[in-house]
Amino acid sequence: MQTLNIIGAGHLGKTLGRLWHQTGLFRIQSIHNRTLRSGQAAREFIGAGRACDTLQSMAEADYWLITCHDSEISALAERLSKRPDNREGTVFFHCSGALSSEVLDKLRPASIASAHPVHSFADPLRSLSSLPGSSVALEGDGPATHALGDAFSAIGCKIITIEARHKSLYHAGSVIACNYLTTLVDLSLRSFAAAGIERSSALKLLEPIVLQTAQNNMTLGPEKSLTGPIARGDLETVTAQVENLVSVDPQLACCYRHLGLACVALARRGPLSEESASRLIELLSEPSR
Numbered sequence: 402m403q404t405l406n407i408i409g410a411g412h413l414g415k416t417l418g419r420l421w422h423q424t425g426l427f428r429i430q431s432i433h434n435r436t437l438r439s440g441q442a443a444r445e446f447i448g449a450g451r452a453c454d455t456l457q458s459m460a461e462a463d464y465w466l467i468t469c470h471d472s473e474i475s476a477l478a479e480r481l482s483k484r485p486d487n488r489e490g491t492v493f494f495h496c497s498g499a500l501s502s503e504v505l506d507k508l509r510p511a512s513i514a515s516a517h518p519v520h521s522f523a524d525p526l527r528s529l530s531s532l533p534g535s536s537v538a539l540e541g542d543g544p545a546t547h548a549l550g551d552a553f554s555a556i557g558c559k560i561i562t563i564e565a566r567h568k569s570l571y572h573a574g575s576v577i578a579c580n581y582l583t584t585l586v587d588l589s590l591r592s593f594a595a596a597g598i599e600r601s602s603a604l605k606l607l608e609p610i611v612l613q614t615a616q617n618n619m620t621l622g623p624e625k626s627l628t629g630p631i632a633r634g635d636l637e638t639v640t641a642q643v644e645n646l647v648s649v650d651p652q653l654a655c656c657y658r659h660l661g662l663a664c665v666a667l668a669r670r671g672p673l674s675e676e677s678a679s680r681l682i683e684l685l686s687e688p689s690r
């Protein structure tokens with residue numbers, strides 16, 4: 402069985418480690434986190450491997466998964482490049498959405514790749530069952546991407562390939578849909594709070610409509626899913642909402658206006674008249690509101 406070392410077994414690293422251990426695809430070997438205690442906790446979660454307190458004390462392995470924070474990857478690659486075991490046939494990969502495999506360049510002649518799971522690992526235990534079915538964007542050297550395609554497929558992931566030069570834009574796409582959705586829910590809660598509706602009631606109220614909207618977008622596409630005052634060209638409602646938001650929370654009003662402009666662009670691809678669109682753009686662009 403091929404061996405896997407993990408550097409930075411946090412939310413993502415320990416989830417992949419446990420899934421690959423359970424499927425018997427890799428023998429989990431050395432685990433190195435910033436602190437030994439954290440490495441030992443990751444080892445407990447994975448159910449295999451040995452926590453090491455230094456890079457030097459890690460055993461040789463066929464695959465090296467580097468899942469520390471993005472800002473640490475380059476420095477770790479530099480330190481790993483000093484080890485004598487970077488040879489052809491070894492695979493080094495990271496899971497950053499923003500960085501390409503080139504950040505591991507110093508590790509050649511080993512084969513390098515990036516493999517970004519389009520999944521939120523906020524709760525590793527839940528991810529064990531929810532990761533299968535998610536997509537993983539692969540990019541890098543042929544031998545590494547080929548082998549990793551098989552490894553991720555073995556734990557139920559779908560594979561897409563991406564060019565290194567497109568990684569940043571690709572990642573922005575998932576940041577907007579995933580992270581900004583979370584922030585939109587928070588903005589929505591702030592507006593409800595200003596209306597005197599407390600958080601738990603607001604979340605209950607939002608759950609069905611947010612889930613249904615997400616589902617509509619996935620099945621019908623954004624053009625057919627957009628409803629509400631901007632889609633209807635209801636200038637009076639939009640004017641009142643901007644004014645009320647300005648009076649309670651200027652940042653909320655600013656987000657409403659900016660996203661409102663993007664809503665107008667989307668609504669224009671549907672039945673919104675050019676006249677209504679122009680009036681909405683004028684209203685939402687007005688900096689004093």
Ligand SMILES: NC(=O)c1ccc[n+]([C@@H]2O[C@H](COP(=O)([O-])OP(=O)(O)OC[C@H]3O[C@@H](n4cnc5c(N)ncnc54)[C@H](OP(=O)(O)O)[C@@H]3O)[C@@H](O)[C@H]2O)c1
Binds near residue numbers: 413517
């Ligand atoms: N979380 C997600 O939903 C998600 C989704 C897609 C991609 N990613 C990518 O996955 C990677 C890991 O993210 P994460 O959320 O799993 O991070 P995380 O939970 O914060 O885990 C990071 C781990 O790296 C360790 N670490 C930090 N610096 C280190 C160093 N210099 N040497 C050794 N270990 C070090 C930390 O050790 P300690 O515990 O001792 O501090 C921690 O265990 C990132 O590249 C991220 O962009 C994350």
